[in-house]
Amino acid sequence: MKTVLLLLLLCSLSLTLPTLSHATSAYPSVPGTNPADCSFSDGDTAPLIPPRHEVYGNGRIFDITHRITTAMPSYFSPDGVLGQFLWLPHSMKNGSIANMSVFKLPTHTGTHIDSPGHFFDHYLDAGFDVDTLDLEVLNGPALLVDVPRDKNITAEVMKSLNIPKGVRRVLFRTLNTDRRLMFKNQFDTSYVGFMKDGAKWLVENTDIKLVGIDYLSVAAFDDLITSHLVFLESREIILVEALKLDDIQPGIYSVHCLPLRLQGAEGSPIRCILIK
Numbered sequence: 001m002k003t004v005l006l007l008l009l010l011c012s013l014s015l016t017l018p019t020l021s022h023a024t025s026a027y028p029s030v031p032g033t034n035p036a037d038c039s040f041s042d043g044d045t046a047p048l049i050p051p052r053h054e055v056y057g058n059g060r061i062f063d064i065t066h067r068i069t070t071a072m073p074s075y076f077s078p079d080g081v082l083g084q085f086l087w088l089p090h091s092m093k094n095g096s097i098a099n100m101s102v103f104k105l106p107t108h109t110g111t112h113i114d115s116p117g118h119f120f121d122h123y124l125d126a127g128f129d130v131d132t133l134d135l136e137v138l139n140g141p142a143l144l145v146d147v148p149r150d151k152n153i154t155a156e157v158m159k160s161l162n163i164p165k166g167v168r169r170v171l172f173r174t175l176n177t178d179r180r181l182m183f184k185n186q187f188d189t190s191y192v193g194f195m196k197d198g199a200k201w202l203v204e205n206t207d208i209k210l211v212g213i214d215y216l217s218v219a220a221f222d223d224l225i226t227s228h229l230v231f232l233e234s235r236e237i238i239l240v241e242a243l244k245l246d247d248i249q250p251g252i253y254s255v256h257c258l259p260l261r262l263q264g265a266e267g268s269p270i271r272c273i274l275i276k
Contacts, residue, residue: 114228
């Protein structure tokens with residue numbers, strides 16, 4: 001006990017003396033790497049290890065949202081990677097009474113959602129932002145399907161999937177998941193997505209209102225604009241992009257997706273889960 005009290009006394013002194021204080025670059029901090037660190041790695045106190053999970057509830061709940069990191073691919077970045085997005089201007093290590101971060105992100109970062117205003121300027125001017133999207137469409141029974149791995153999603157592919165009438169939410173798992181494109185630190189234009197004819201076939205022949213896919217764009221790069229226009233023109237279909245669909249069996253689930261209520265924004269990061 002005397003040893004512990006002595007360590008705490010020395011630690012408190014180091015925090016109050018400028019000559020012993022650590023650098024002002026406080027984010028991120030790694031316990032045990034600086035002289036003013038008061039954490040214990042053994043002895044009386046167990047190390048603090050934050051839990052991070054992909055599956056919850058004994059395999060019943062799947063987190064299908066990609067963790068936002070500095071190394072993830074980004075369509076809008078000049079070098080194809082997101083880079084620093086989080087800062088800690090108010091740090092307890094530097095004298096603040098609480099830690100308070102700030103972040104700056106493109107609205108189409110990681111797992112995210114598109115509103116009609118993404119490709120229709122007059123819709124955005126009229127106020128059709130992410131805050132107007134129907135949460136009923138974003139929450140409910142959903143079908144996870146595997147797309148043939150050798151092609152983009154065309155009308156022919158859509159026919160071959162035999163998605164029944166009445167299905168309103170479909171998550172399309174493609175070669176993007178097998179190639180782990182969302183885990184690479186560079187935007188890849190060879191990703192799989194919807195060609196214009198595939199988007200048109202879906203709109204005209206199914207009841208699908210939520211289209212989910214496993215890369216940053218639902219539309220194939222060669223049909224980037226035209227496929228988006230087909231999907232978003234009616235303002236009835238919601239696009240959820242960059243879903244994390246690895247290690248999940250195809251089938252029926254309950255999907256739950258919630259975007260941020262960003263007034264005036266044409267897109268938003270989104271947290272999505274699947275429940276058996």
